[in-house]
Amino acid sequence: MSCMYCDAHNETRNKILIEVGTLAHGSTLFILKNQNHLGRIVVALPVHRQEVYELTEDERSNFFADVADAAQACAELFHPDKLNYGIFGDGVPHVHMHIVPKYKDGLQWGHFFWDKGLEEVSLSDKEYAKMVNDYKAKLGIK
Ligand SMILES: [Zn+2]
Known part of the structure; x- marks a missing residue:
């Protein structure tokens, strides 16, 4: 099976992610459905690397700059009480950073975040489109 962060036609990718666009330092920004x-x-590294230690110094620096920009946009758009950051990759071994807004007294506040076993929360197509446009506007993505 292809890597969903490298292959734009990957089936899983189109089922669980919406691509927002390319960030200033080359990483790709996605919204989780x-x-x-x-x-x-999620911010995905523009090249396929499995582990953070495989990145060159430039790749690390560019990736983290993109993570910081995306995180700031998330904070300004949604006003969470704290952002969580996570690199896992057991399922998809391509370096990517989850940026997860946490809200006081909300889901998993005070704990690490996870998906497994939780009911999914889907938005309407219109709401996803607005979120994509809001991120694009905040981050200067065309
Ligand atoms: Zn990949």
């Missing part, structure tokens, strides 16, 4: 943490996004 499962919005159980409102505003949740």
Whole structure:
């Protein structure tokens, strides 16, 4: 099976993610269709690397700059009480950072975040489109 962050036609990718576009330092920004943490996004490295230690210094620096920009946009758009950041990759071994807005007294506040076993929260097509446009406007993505 192809890597969903490298292959735009990957079936799983189109089932669970919406591509927003390319960030200033080359990474790709995605919205998770499962919005159980409102505003949740993923920033994917533009090249296929499995582990953070495989990145060159430039790749690390560019990736983290994109993560910071995306995180700031998330904070400004959704006003969470705290952002969580996660790199896992057991399922998809391509370096990508989950950016998860957490809200006081909301889902998993005070704990790490996870998906498994939770009911998915889907938005309407119109709401996803607005979220994509809001992120694009905040981040200057065309
Ligand atoms: Zn990949």
